[in-house]
Amino acid sequence: MTTVTDVDATRARAEQHLQALVGSSDAQLYDDQWAAIEALVVDRRRSLVVQRTGWGKSAVYFVATLLLREEGSGPTVIISPLLALMRNQIAAAERAGIRAVTINSTNMEQWEQTQGAIQRGEVDVLLVSPERLNNPGFRDEVLPRLAATCGLLVIDEAHCISDWGHDFRPDYRRIRTLLAELPDGIPVLATTATANQRVTDDVAEQLGSSVVEEAGHGRRETLVLRGSLDRETLRLGVVRLTTAEQRLAWLADHLAEQPGSGIVYCLTVAATQQVADYLRSRGHKVAAYSGKTEQTERLALEQALLDGEVKALVATSALGMGFDASLGFVVNLGAPSSPVAYYQQVGRAGRGTTSAASVVLLPAIEDRDIWAYFASLAFPREELVRETLAALAESGGVMSTPALEARVDLSRNRLETMLKVLDVDGAVRRVRGGWEATGQEWTYDADRYRRVAEAREREQRAMLDYLTTDQCRMWFLRHQLDDPAAGDGWTCGRCDNCGGLELPDDVSPKAVAEAADRLSRPGVPIEPRKLWPTGLSALGVDRSGRIKQPAEEGRAIARLTDLGHGTALRELFRAGDDAPAAVPVPLVHAVVAMLADWRPAPDVIVVTESETRGAMVADLADGLSRYLQRPIVGRWAITDPSVLPGQGATNSAQRVAAVTRRHGLQLTDPEAVRGKRVLLVDDLVATGWSLTLAADALVSAGAEAVLPLTLAVSA
Structure with missing residues (x-):
């Protein structure tokens, strides 16, 4: 049992370390700083510290590290969400004489050397990103040794653990598995400056209780220290x-x-x-x-x-x-x-x-x-999750993310995020080369996602x-x-x-x-696609690798997210089926100004058919034909209306397959575009694949160059 005298001596030693850390001989610990350090070093408890930015949360774990290392404990492992934060933490640690290193995606060549230094006792603090916790090699080979030998585990920006928080990151959910694998008596500290009571409760619950039999306390719940969040400056x-x-x-x-x-x-x-x-x-x-x-x-x-x-x-x-x-x-x-x-x-x-x-x-x-828009990127609908699980189960082995992307109508980022959640839930497992199904039953928690x-x-x-x-x-x-x-x-x-x-x-x-x-100046580039998405062969589309002759860089008036013309364009595209039959006059003037700056010099015009804004796109093409005195010689026509507009829009391979089925090139004359510079007219660039496929068809028909022109790009 630790005595009062021992505790007093530990606090005195802690304040000496604090003074070295901040470079001030009269620095003293706040009461809550000491309470957290005492819980970690003396009681070996799990603690959650919710304190304002600049309060000194890093001082808690650096001082605790020095005290624990003096007692012979292993190195502190800090899970930190950003490289910028890691750099600052390493610099702060070094000022206090703490030997700190990091393992992250930018220094893979140093991992083996770093692990050797840890084994030789030459490292006091190891910083890792949460993404490393789900890397198969790190998870299976490095993490078990760290869990067995670390002296203190620190989870920085701990609100990321909770999907109630404003910055939830699924990689942080892997921490719960790590906590379960820690030997008894290893203290854990979670810190954040931005957690309301709901997030605080959720994080404290996920931290769980700590077993500290050797300290004579048995099982103890997580200590939560919440301070004033007033920022006096x-x-x-x-x-x-x-x-x-x-x-x-x-x-x-x-x-x-x-x-x-x-x-x-x-x-x-x-x-x-x-x-x-x-x-x-x-x-x-x-x-x-x-x-x-x-x-x-x-x-x-x-x-x-x-x-x-x-x-x-x-x-x-x-x-x-x-x-x-x-x-x-x-x-x-x-x-x-x-x-x-x-x-x-x-x-x-x-x-x-x-x-x-x-x-x-x-x-x-x-x-x-x-x-x-950002809310629309939430956890996918249940049917999309089930499609992903079914695709993995049917494969009977490992599928890469690009291969899965060809089977599921989700963007790469949303698919990756969903798979990380499913991994933590136990339904899939990340392995070298991709993902595999575990066969474990999975339940879609619709009530939680709704809440x-x-x-x-x-x-x-x-x-x-x-x-x-x-x-x-x-x-x-x-x-x-x-x-x-x-x-x-x-x-x-x-x-x-x-x-x-x-x-x-x-x-x-x-x-x-x-x-x-400045805001009224129209014209943002439409960057051409240069590579076909992977996995198209699985969808019956015979395209792969580099696009032989992509479109040239095109132009749109503005992005929908822009501050100037973006406002008018958002209103226009929000109208949907009620879109006007003609391009509004202010946007016509913007197109003219954009052309004067761009100078595309086309020979002919081809228009993209639109089911929702067909009259407006036709009006735009007709106006361009009159203004540029160039003929409209064809359409990127809707040939299969059973394929819905926007189908597959969240996933490149799915989108290419859908557009390939939905559209076809129709020319007034088979030779209409041969050797010509073609102005390809559309209303909105979302994924860019419709324009890419239209340009590919025009090049196949003999076009010398294809120059896309639209009213807007989505982002």
Whole structure:
């Protein structure tokens, strides 16, 4: 049994480690920091710490690591969701003399060397990504040894475990299996800054109880430590402006007034590029950052922001968890879909400083369209799950993801996510080369998926309420996260509703005009497909490998997610069967301006038939024929209407098979396109496969080049 004297000595030693970690001789542990460390080191319990960003959660596991290593325990294993977070954690560990290494997808060549260092006792902390837990080689060969020898398991950003959370990741569900395989007496720490009570309860339940017989305690439930989520340096405010032009103009006029460097968050990749281009044109030093940014460029941009070399990164939520910085401001151009996700993003500002940081939200009507799009990517319908399980069972062996993709009408990302969930549920197993069925019975938990969807809807309504509330904004966010310290009547004294922040809502006419000009410039590239999807032979389509002569780069007025023409295009395509028979005049003008910039120089025109917007596409082609003085010589015609519009649209192989059956090329003359440059006209690019197949048919008919032109691309 540990004595009081032993506990006091352990706390004194813990504070010495803390002082070395932070570089301050008078640093002391918070009560909850010590409570967590005591639970891990003295009692060997499982603990969940829910504390605000910048509170010092990493200090808990680094100090606990040093204490446990002094007692002869094995290395700490930290499961961390992002490479950026791993880099920051390794740097922090090294400052305290902790030997830290990582195993992730970017350093596979070092895995064997790293494992050797662990076995020789030369590693104090090993960081791994949750995706590694489901890698067959790592899961079967490395993970059992780690589970048997680790001294402490840490799960960072633990809200990702729960599908009630705003950032659920199926790879995190594998952690439950890892927990079950840990020897008795191995302490576990889960940490997060963004968990409401429902998520907290779910994560605590999944952590389970800890068996610590040798400490004389028997089985003990997970210790949950929740603190105040107030961020004393944040000043929250909302500026409500009517149009996208006004919101961009506000940024251009007021970005320089924001303290220090910061982040301008956008909801889509397209918006980051548009906004960054516009702000640069107004003299601001900014750069775009998203999940599509190359890794080396990401690192350079993150460092530029940390060093103050840019005023802001215009980013998606890809710059969120794991980016450890103290920034002067966060501006959201568009509202995230929940107060929890919003709190996560604004947490990048005002860290580790007493200086006030400004947090500004510029909401837009179109935010709800984007929320709806992301909601459509939820767990698939039961029949699609059953089709996947049946395909695996029928194969009698291992199927790769591309092979499964040819059998199931799901995109690659949704298919992978679904398979990971099924893997954790025990219905499938990931092995080298793909996936195999286990034969284990699986139940579709429709009630749970419905409850999760309803919870998401409630969060969206709460986010809309945040925009209009006259209550303290920090209290509102804390209340949404079920902060036990946020009592009724509490106010921060810092936000725009409390009187601590005054945000101008004026925009200069010049800035509005320049923003309008930028947004009204039509023309985004339509990138040609260059490779056929795999697995087409299984669907009776004789195509594979590289496309011999793909279409040239085409043009559309805008993406549906764009800030400018995107608004008008969203309204147009939302109309469905009620779509107008003619292209609206403002969009006609946009097409003309786009042609003047693009200069495609076609010889002839071919039009794509559309069941839902046929009259409008025909009107677009006729107008182009008159304007360019080029004849319409054919149609990419609907030859089998029994194949539904959009069939297979979530999966490349399925889509190619469906379009191949549905459409055929019909020309006014067999020689009509031979040696000609063909303008191929359509209304909307969703997957790009209809245009690809039409271009392939035109090239087969002798066309010299095919140039796609559409009103919009979907994203």
